[in-house]
Amino acid sequence: MISVRGLRKHYKVHKRPPGLKAAFRSLFHRDYTTVKAVDGISFEIHPGERVGFLGPNGAGKTTTLKVLSGLLHPSEGEVTVDGHVPRHREAAFLKKIMLVMGQKQQLLWDLPPAETFELNRAIYDVPPEQYKQTLDELVTLLELEELIQKPTRQLSLGERMKCELAAALIHRPKVLFLDEPTIGLDVSMQATMRTFIKSYNERHGATLILTSHYMDDVAALCPRVIVIDKGLLSYDGGLEALVQRVRPEKRVVFRLDQPVEAERLTPLGRVVSHEPTTAVLQVPPEAVSATISRALANLPVTDLTVENAPLEEVMSELFSENKARRAAAAEVGA
Amino acid sequence: MSLRTAARAFPTLVRIGFSEALAYRAELLIWVLSTTMPFIMMALWTAVARDAPVGRYGQEGFVGYFLATFVVRQLTGAWAAWQINFEVRQGTLAMRLLRPISPIWSYAAENLGAVPMRFLVGVPVAIISVLVVGPDAVPRQWWGWPLLALALLGGWLITFLANVAIGTMALYMESSQKLMDVWLVLFFVFSGYMYPVELLPPVMRSLVDWLPFRYQIGLGAEVMTNAHSLPTALKLLAGQWLWVLGMGALAVGLWRRGLRRFAAYGG
Missing domain, CATH: 3.40.50.300 (P-loop containing nucleotide triphosphate hydrolases)
Known part of the structure; x- marks a missing residue:
């Protein structure tokens, strides 16, 4: 389809610094740069x-x-x-x-x-x-x-x-x-x-x-x-x-019957957020069942859900990866 | 673009244009007020002609001519240049380009949609002119009426197509507004809007015949006030329609080439 x-798709863009002097200068001489809005994509x-x-x-x-x-x-x-x-x-x-x-x-x-x-x-x-x-x-x-x-x-x-x-x-x-x-x-x-x-x-x-x-x-x-x-x-x-590629870790959301201290959560996984009766832990996918078993045994859990990381975070991480890769490539080029 | 699709859609486009003109009735009234220059010129030239006629124009002649000029201006006005310039700069032209009908048709329909409202303003002025000046205020011969209709259509087409050509220049330069200002200055000088072109010195008069401005307003007003014999009127109409063709070719050519440069800014 x-x-x-x-x-x-490349654009030629007129670049001018601010100020009256630059405005007058641009009457006689203009600097252009090429903006590569799209640079060779296929799908x-x-x-x-x-x-x-x-x-x-x-x-x-x-x-x-x-x-x-x-x-x-x-x-x-x-x-x-x-x-x-x-x-x-x-x-x-x-x-x-x-x-x-x-x-x-x-x-x-x-x-x-x-x-x-x-x-x-x-x-x-x-x-x-x-x-x-x-x-x-x-x-x-x-x-x-x-x-x-x-x-x-x-x-x-x-x-x-x-x-x-x-x-x-x-x-x-x-x-x-x-x-x-x-x-x-x-x-x-x-x-x-x-x-x-x-x-x-x-x-x-x-x-x-x-x-x-x-x-x-x-x-x-x-x-x-x-x-x-x-x-x-x-x-x-x-x-x-x-x-799965960018953020394979799962998030386990625990709802608790009563508040628990942060020290009781840290051995179970990375604490993403902790409110008095809610805790969100990030754990590797292979450790999800073990973490849940340990939490059920040690914490006053009333309910739990297993989720992927929010898409916003996944995208943000992907864009950061891309940025880092570009910076590294530029360094190698220099 | 399919011409058949455009022809089929055009009546709806004009009807919508008319609905928009009704929605903008206050704006239309202000526009009408801004086109009262012929009344000012009428006062000026009738004062000049108080003691002796100027050329073949006596006081009554000037009244008839300038009231005709007002009517012709109402019926041949177009503002597509401002629309196109604005839409190119804002990127909103994109929405028109997505439709399977050339935006030129849409602009034409929107501009034509306002004509019935302007007709309502123009007709009473024409009637007043007949009452003040007599039968010479409108065509006396039967052939004068179809020629007037042709002159009005030709005048509107030249004005509209010039607007399209100038508005389209916004695709080539950063803004075409100043170009329109230049066009308007030339229009005021050479169109017969501020004085009948036959009052110009001979050298200027022959120049006027080769320029498009007289065919926008002056010719319509002259035909309306019986200034020409049939052969002269036909000759001038031929000149006018040559300008329609030339301006059409220029507008479409600039438009097609310009679209390749459209950057569809924003959004």
Whole structure:
């Protein structure tokens, strides 16, 4: 469905120090630097897959999505989406895809969302029956009944984002690029969006690429993740496998009947947190059963759970590893 | 991009543009107030013509001409340059580029959507003009009406396409706002907006015929006020539509090349 081979996107950026003198100087002489937003990445995505596209700020995630959706011309490399070359921006291609950006909107600001839906129906040439069916479905699933007749400017951020998603799906795209779709939303609205996106993927077999800084989005939606950092691919595979590779240790959360001293916990494993009646220990996977047995024998345990390390920590560790590797490589080069 | 898709979607685009114009009615009123320059010019030139006509324009002639200029300006206005410049700089052009219809069609529909509201402003002025000036305020011959319609359409197209070409320059330079300011200065001098172009010295007049500005406003006002015979009007209309084609080619060419440079900033 999506094939990316050796994709590079480099920008020439004008650099100017602050101050009046530098401003005058830049009138006659400008210094440019090349920013390697994406620097030779390759991957394949199959129809119906849900893939998380992760990386720190400035990693090149959004640039890649913009190239995939035809907004940016790649500097180098080959990209195809369902057999189309995105930069050609053929109508047939644009009718198959949609890019939803949490920080940009397509809704008409002073008109109700219903007008944007109608506009998209006309632009995407959606047959009337399919339009009615899709709209009914979106209104029901996203609970839009009360919202679509109010001017967009009067909607809350969460309400607007739901309508934004509905507007993006009026033409039932086969490929959905979601760039931070839950940014700024409260926890319950994030959950609503996740449930809806997953059900859209399952019902229509749509291929989905998601970027998000909220790891809950990724954990809930994406069995596979692609991690890029400084424009380079640093991981492509299962989310579970990534966690096992970067942070194989398990976390055992104990709920206690009464407070215990810290000294009683330390022999069991690394104490991640300790509150009066809750303790979180980090232990190697092979030591989990032994630790639990010893804890049950020595502590007033009322309940326990075994978890992976939080995804945020896993990602942060991965990015630190990458940074350290780059620094080492630079040192060797010097 | 499919032209058939664009043609099919265009009526909806214009209807939405009209709804937006209704939503921005206060802004529209302010825009109308900002286009009252012809009334000021009318006061000035009628004072000049109090003792003797200027060229073939007496006091009544100037009243008819400037009221026609006001009406033509209402019906041929476009603001796509500011929209495009803003959307390129903010990166919001991206949302339009994701749709399977050229953004140029969307800008055209949004600009055309405001015409009915402007028509409501222009028609009473035309009626007042007929009451004050007499039948010479509007075409006397039957052929004058279709020629006026053509001149208005041509004038709108030149204005809109020039806006697209200038707005698109934001893809090449950091901002195209100043370029639009330069265009507007030339427009005020050469379009017939501040005085009928036939009052210009002969050298300037022949220059005006080769520039696009007269075809934006002056020609429409002249056809409306019966300034030309049929052959002259047809000749001028041919010149106007050549400019439509030229400006169209320039706008589309700049747009296509410029999109390769679009950086889709933000988000």
